[in-house]
Amino acid sequence: MWYKGREGERLGIKGPTLTIPNLTFKNGGLYRCLADNKVGKAAHAHVEVFVEHKPVVSIEKYMVNTATENDAELKCIVKAYPVPEVLWQRNGKNIDVHTPRVKLHSKKNEYIENILVITSVQEEDFGQYTCYAKNSLGKVEKVVSLVKTPAIQEFVKPEKPHKDVVLTWKVESKAPVSKHELQYRRRGESEWQNIEPEVTKEDEHKYVVKYTLKGLDAGSYETRLRSKNEHGWSDYSPVMPFEGVLAKHGSTHKSHKKHHHKEKDQKDLREKQLPPPQGTPAQQQEFEQSPPPVGASQNGSEVSRLSAILLSISLLFLFRMQ
Structure with a gap:
């Protein structure tokens, strides 16, 4: 059975081989393999995986509030391999961490916890600070603000x-x-x-x-x-x-x-833009098949045929009389 991390997160994978697909920096860390056949004590072994990647920086608080004569802590957490160089800057210049009022505390585990401590804060200490981390694969920086306002x-x-x-x-x-x-x-x-x-x-x-x-x-x-x-x-x-x-x-x-009013106005606008109603299909058919109204103009060919019929009847009547 395989476990990950110092706290022993159970991965649910059995067997002598652990395969990690699509490896990312998050897969780095300590792994433990535990073997137990119920006879005597279980055996185990550790292996540490290092994944090379540029620094990943996270800030505990992007805005830190304090008052004059109080202390302040600015915390920057960095994860990277190869091990990065971590610096604090202000106004583009590295902060001297060896002055009486400024100290730097660093803890290294699976990540680097870098804490800039400013004691007895003065007016000139308020402003923006930059946590800057770099290794051979890249560099990253994040800004923290030290403020008097909330x-x-x-x-x-x-x-x-x-x-x-x-x-x-x-x-x-x-x-x-x-x-x-x-x-x-x-x-x-x-x-x-x-x-x-x-x-x-x-x-x-x-x-x-x-x-x-x-x-x-x-x-x-x-x-x-x-x-x-x-x-x-x-x-x-x-x-x-x-x-x-x-x-x-x-x-x-x-x-x-x-x-509600906005939706109603949009609905009214859509209704105004619709074409006029055309009636039902039955009404359209009735309209299309209905004869023209009395007094409406007739087709010229129908008039010509009627005149020809009357002329033929007249000629036939005259022929019989002769």
């Missing part, structure tokens, strides 16, 4: 809504949050619907934003959020998708009414 951390996607849709966001801010602005719209539209949810504090510096959309039409939607503290508004979060549900009868939701 940091929008996560959108919790609704789970298969059957009745109402609950939009949930998570926000972090050292300074108290005074306001949220949540926006949503049907996908493909340009106009956002604006909502100001209640400010609810979950933990010391963590906030949960929740808002329930009632009577929302079925379809695909998208949402975004920004929050405000004493330092100003945050940037809008990335736009996140979610699905609507069937609207209730008599719903007064603005979006529902707007889409």
Whole structure:
């Protein structure tokens, strides 16, 4: 039996040979083969697979909120083989990680966890930082922002809504949050619907934003959020998708009414563009076969034939009289 990873994920494959089709970097790692014939202890052996690939970089938090005189941690996780060089940059220059207030911690397992620690943050420390990773196969960089304004951390996607849709966001801010602005719209539209949810504090510096959309039409939607503290508004979060549900009868939701009127206007426009009714097939046949009305112009050939018949009768009568 074959297992993968240090935690021993069971692969469900038996036999002495493990074949990995369409190999990607995700297949790299530690594998274990376990043999057991129920006699004595099971035997096992390990093999580590290295897949060469350019760096793959992920960021724990793309926006990190802090305040002056507080500490901040910017975390960058890198996976690559050959082992990459990982650097932090700001304004295109490498950050000196040997200064009294800046430290770099690095942990290496199946990946490299690179943590830039800034202690006693000062005004000049706020801004954008770049995690830069490179090896012989390529280079990748990701940007992290250190901010005083609120940091929008996560959108919790609704789970298969059957009745109402609950939009949930998570926000972090050292300074108290005074306001949220949540926006949503049907996908493909340009106009956002604006909502100001209640400010609810979950933990010391963590906030949960929740808002329930009632009577929302079925379809695909998208949402975004920004929050405000004493330092100003945050940037809008990335736009996140979610699905609507069937609207209730008599719903007064603005979006529902707007889409109802839009569909009605489109229907009226289509009806105006249709050609005039032509009648049923039976009516068309009756119209095509009905004789021309009295007084209508007759065919010239029918008149000529009638005149010829009258002339023939007159000549026959005169011949008999002679």
